[in-house]
Amino acid sequence: MDVVASAAPAAAGSAAPLIELRAVTKTYGSGSAAFQALRGVDLSIDAGDFVAVMGPSGSGKSTVMNILGCLDVPSRGSYLFHGVAVQRLTQDQRALLRRRHLGFVFQGFNLLPRTSAQENVELPLLYRGEAAAQRRAAAREALASVGLAGWEHHKPAELSGGQQQRVAIARALVTRPTVLLADEPTGNLDTQRGREIMELLAGLNHERHITVLMVTHEADMAAYARRVVRFVDGRVASDAVHGAPVDAAAGAAVAAVAAPGR
Numbered sequence: 001m002d003v004v005a006s007a008a009p010a011a012a013g014s015a016a017p018l019i020e021l022r023a024v025t026k027t028y029g030s031g032s033a034a035f036q037a038l039r040g041v042d043l044s045i046d047a048g049d050f051v052a053v054m055g056p057s058g059s060g061k062s063t064v065m066n067i068l069g070c071l072d073v074p075s076r077g078s079y080l081f082h083g084v085a086v087q088r089l090t091q092d093q094r095a096l097l098r099r100r101h102l103g104f105v106f107q108g109f110n111l112l113p114r115t116s117a118q119e120n121v122e123l124p125l126l127y128r129g130e131a132a133a134q135r136r137a138a139a140r141e142a143l144a145s146v147g148l149a150g151w152e153h154h155k156p157a158e159l160s161g162g163q164q165q166r167v168a169i170a171r172a173l174v175t176r177p178t179v180l181l182a183d184e185p186t187g188n189l190d191t192q193r194g195r196e197i198m199e200l201l202a203g204l205n206h207e208r209h210i211t212v213l214m215v216t217h218e219a220d221m222a223a224y225a226r227r228v229v230r231f232v233d234g235r236v237a238s239d240a241v242h243g244a245p246v247d248a249a250a251g252a253a254v255a256a257v258a259a260p261g262r
């Protein structure tokens with residue numbers, strides 16, 4: 001919790017939720033052109049949660065993800081990470097928080113096109129200043145963990161959409177984040193490829209205890225999450241726990257024991 005702990009040692013080890021938004025608003029533009037994309041969002045997320053964020057287009061889902069990912073700041077209200085007010089951190093501390101604790105996955109994969117899978121995944125470690133040998137080993141491991149051992153030297157154009165998204169997930173994982181933020185990760189994929197990505201995310205949540213927040217428009221994909229938060233007009237309209245999330249990657253054995261005959 002380095003950067004976070006150093007910012008507020010009193011918060012370390014407390015029972016604060018991992019993530020908390022309190023009365024967060026976001027206004028884009030100013031004057032007569034001002035648009036309020038978030039109108040008072042309260043949201044609390046515990047470590048280990050797997051949350052699907054749903055809602056109509058323009059309801060503020062990406063805006064809230066960008067704030068959670070420290071890519072943007074609220075206009076009003078507060079964002080607490082481990083009980084620490086993110087808006088009180090310096091820009092450098094916020095960047096550290098982002099690099100050490102948060103991983104991103106986007107709908108369009110956002111890979112560098114002329115660069116191999118391996119090099120794409122190494123990139124966050126390069127920014128961190130890690131040595132080449134360590135970068136190589138960590139990237140290979142991350143690629144293997146998303147089922148892409150042997151594909152290290154392929155460039156994005158030589159990979160399917162599902163494989164490209166796996167590379168993007170490996171790139172998010174290589175820094176060992178606490179939280180994975182995914183904005184419509186299956187939006188560019190067919191249903192089968194989408195399911196494979198969801199199984200991968202469910203497995204990361206279950207086995208590595210990574211907290212996952214994922215925006216999706218598809219009920220099939222949201223069904224993997226344990227909780228569904230629905231946005232309407234810049235507010236949380238509903239927040240419901242799923243009784244029995246699809247638990248494919250958590251291991252068929254676990255699912256079979258928990259729900260025989262499913």
Ligand SMILES: Nc1ncnc2c1ncn2[C@@H]1O[C@H](COP(=O)(O)OP(=O)(O)OP(=O)(O)O)[C@@H](O)[C@H]1O
Nearest residue numbers: 028029035037055056057058059060061062063064
């Ligand atoms: N940089 C910006 N400048 C001005 N308005 C913006 C900006 N980003 C988003 N908006 C507006 O804020 C509102 C919420 O946008 P946001 O991208 O969060 O929606 P969303 O729920 O992610 O929608 P979608 O499902 O289409 O991705 C929209 O009306 C959008 O036009």
Ligand SMILES: [Mg+2]
Nearest residue numbers: 061062063183
């Ligand atoms: Mg969006």
